[in-house]
Amino acid sequence: MIRITGLSKAFLTPSGRVTALQEINLTIDKGDIFGIIGFSGAGKSTLLRCLNRLEEPDSGTIRIEGNEITRLDKVQLREARKKIGMIFQQFNLFESRTVFGNVAFPLEIAGYPKERIRERVEEILELVELTDKIASYPAQLSGGQKQRVGIARALANKPDVLLSDEATSSLDPKTTWAILNLLQDINSKLGLTIVLITHEMDVLRRICRNAAVLDAGEIVETGPVARLIANPQQKTTRLFLASDGLPAAARAGHDPHGGEESRDAG
Amino acid sequence: MQADLFPLLATGLGETLYMVALATLFAILLGLPLGVALVVTEPGHILSAPRLNRVLGTLVNITRSFPTLILIVLLLPLSRLLVGTTLGSTAAVVPLAIGSAPFLARLIENSLKEVDRGKIEAAQAMGATPAEIIRKVMIPESLASLTLGVTLAIITITGFTATAGAIGAGGLGSLAVRFGYQRYRTDVMVATVVVLVVLVELVQWGGNRIARRINKNRHTFG
Numbered sequence: 001m002i003r004i005t006g007l008s009k010a011f012l013t014p015s016g017r018v019t020a021l022q023e024i025n026l027t028i029d030k031g032d033i034f035g036i037i038g039f040s041g042a043g044k045s046t047l048l049r050c051l052n053r054l055e056e057p058d059s060g061t062i063r064i065e066g067n068e069i070t071r072l073d074k075v076q077l078r079e080a081r082k083k084i085g086m087i088f089q090q091f092n093l094f095e096s097r098t099v100f101g102n103v104a105f106p107l108e109i110a111g112y113p114k115e116r117i118r119e120r121v122e123e124i125l126e127l128v129e130l131t132d133k134i135a136s137y138p139a140q141l142s143g144g145q146k147q148r149v150g151i152a153r154a155l156a157n158k159p160d161v162l163l164s165d166e167a168t169s170s171l172d173p174k175t176t177w178a179i180l181n182l183l184q185d186i187n188s189k190l191g192l193t194i195v196l197i198t199h200e201m202d203v204l205r206r207i208c209r210n211a212a213v214l215d216a217g218e219i220v221e222t223g224p225v226a227r228l229i230a231n232p233q234q235k236t237t238r239l240f241l242a243s244d245g246l247p248a249a250a251r252a253g254h255d256p257h258g259g260e261e262s263r264d265a266g
Numbered sequence: 267m268q269a270d271l272f273p274l275l276a277t278g279l280g281e282t283l284y285m286v287a288l289a290t291l292f293a294i295l296l297g298l299p300l301g302v303a304l305v306v307t308e309p310g311h312i313l314s315a316p317r318l319n320r321v322l323g324t325l326v327n328i329t330r331s332f333p334t335l336i337l338i339v340l341l342l343p344l345s346r347l348l349v350g351t352t353l354g355s356t357a358a359v360v361p362l363a364i365g366s367a368p369f370l371a372r373l374i375e376n377s378l379k380e381v382d383r384g385k386i387e388a389a390q391a392m393g394a395t396p397a398e399i400i401r402k403v404m405i406p407e408s409l410a411s412l413t414l415g416v417t418l419a420i421i422t423i424t425g426f427t428a429t430a431g432a433i434g435a436g437g438l439g440s441l442a443v444r445f446g447y448q449r450y451r452t453d454v455m456v457a458t459v460v461v462l463v464v465l466v467e468l469v470q471w472g473g474n475r476i477a478r479r480i481n482k483n484r485h486t487f488g
Contacts, residue, residue: 052391054387054390054391077393078393078394078395079393080393081390081391081392081393082392082393084391086388086391086392088384088387088388090382090384092382092384092385092387092388093385093388094385094388094403094406094407095407095484096406096407096409096484097406105389105392105394105402106392106393108402109392109393109394109398110393137483137484138484139484153392157392163391
């Protein structure tokens with residue numbers, strides 16, 4: 001279980017202090033697929049990155065499986081991070097390493113002996129169906145394959161939680177579908193908690209059980225996805241539902257922030 | 267052309283290669299940690315230390331703004347301390363290495379900065395230590411670029427050795443001054459220049475080849 005209490009974060013920019021997150025309270029059940037949806041600049045990426053402290057919160061607490069992440073020192077944080085997998089929109093694979101080397105990375109860090117590394121890498125590549133690409137370099141893979149490697153790398157050390165930072169946003173619809181299926185598969189096979197952020201209602205609808213809607217650094221609505229869709233209480237949620245299914249260009253026209261995407265990376 | 271040309275060239279080339287090899291080795295030993303430090307101590311990087319970063323940057327700039335010849339002269343007392351003499355090829359290695367280390371550090375800094383921050387963050391998210399990030403991510407990811415930086419440094423050091431030759435370091439530079447210039451031996455002068463040109467070409471060709479080979483593994487399809 002992940003429990004976030006009173007989480008706030010502001011950024012100091014040349015033009016002043018910008019609030020990214022304000023008093024976030026959130027509970028995510030163990031084994032859930034939890035979606036955080038919001039428009040660009042809503043603070044969803046910041047929120048996700050606070051969970052493994054790639055972003056340092058200003059105040060508030062985060063607990064993952066009873067471990068108070070926000071209280072850990074550097075060394076303890078590194079240990080905790082070994083049990084929190086993360087996948088990225090830009091994949092962030094190491095180009096100097098083969099698929100094997102990429103998936104082996106977290107295992108090397110965790111101090112696995114060589115034979116165990118090979119065993120585990122093969123096992124996990126089988127799960128993401130990339131066994132035949134074990135010796136390829138990332139540059140030789142398609143976007144979908146790269147994200148599979150990203151997922152394999154994130155899962156190699158058997159994490160309790162998987163954080164997904166817009167993992168399908170740079171993929172085409174068909175590949176997105178396949179990756180979402182894979183995540184769902186992993187969730188049910190391994191009982192792994194998945195927290196994903198997205199700006200696409202489709203992603204939420206497809207695989208999330210519960211979700212939170214983030215707007216201007218605050219959670220405006222949270223609950224089971226089915227309920228959010230059937231009975232949205234807030235304007236932002238309704239905007240997402242209204243924009244769902246429209247082509248991206250038409251959707252941009254409905255952006256309530258009118259293109260002011262300067263707050264943070266999204 | 268006189269009969270002693272080839273023995274002279276052979277000795278000169280041998281000394282130059284000796285100086286360049288040792289000076290490069292020590293320049294890397296000094297410049298690599300310095301270059302890495304310049305990157306990782308930047309504000310917001312994995313070992314953020316803004317004040318130290320500024321001190322290192324200033325130090326590098328000061329060293330780099332000295333004219334080569336003056337730097338060599340200034341560092342000769344250090345040669346005496348470390349090698350016991352200020353004359354000869356071994357003595358020249360000390361100022362050559364120290365003089366070119368800051369330059370190499372800047373080249374290394376630039377190469378390491380090409381590594382995408384996302385990759386470094388991915389490694390951080392997996393619980394890697396700063397040392398692991400440097401060793402397993404930053405250096406391997408920028409290896410081709412680092413190779414070209416070292417290649418450029420070797421060529422620059424070759425030029426330094428020629429300058430050092432003018433004040434008693436030996437090598438091809440010394441040969442050109444003592445024979446080509448002071449004794450009007452045009453054949454020595456021309457031959458020295460030709461050998462230096464060929465040497466630089468070879469180094470650049472080799473460096474390019476290695477860098478290409480590193481990239482080839484990572485970027486061809488198949």
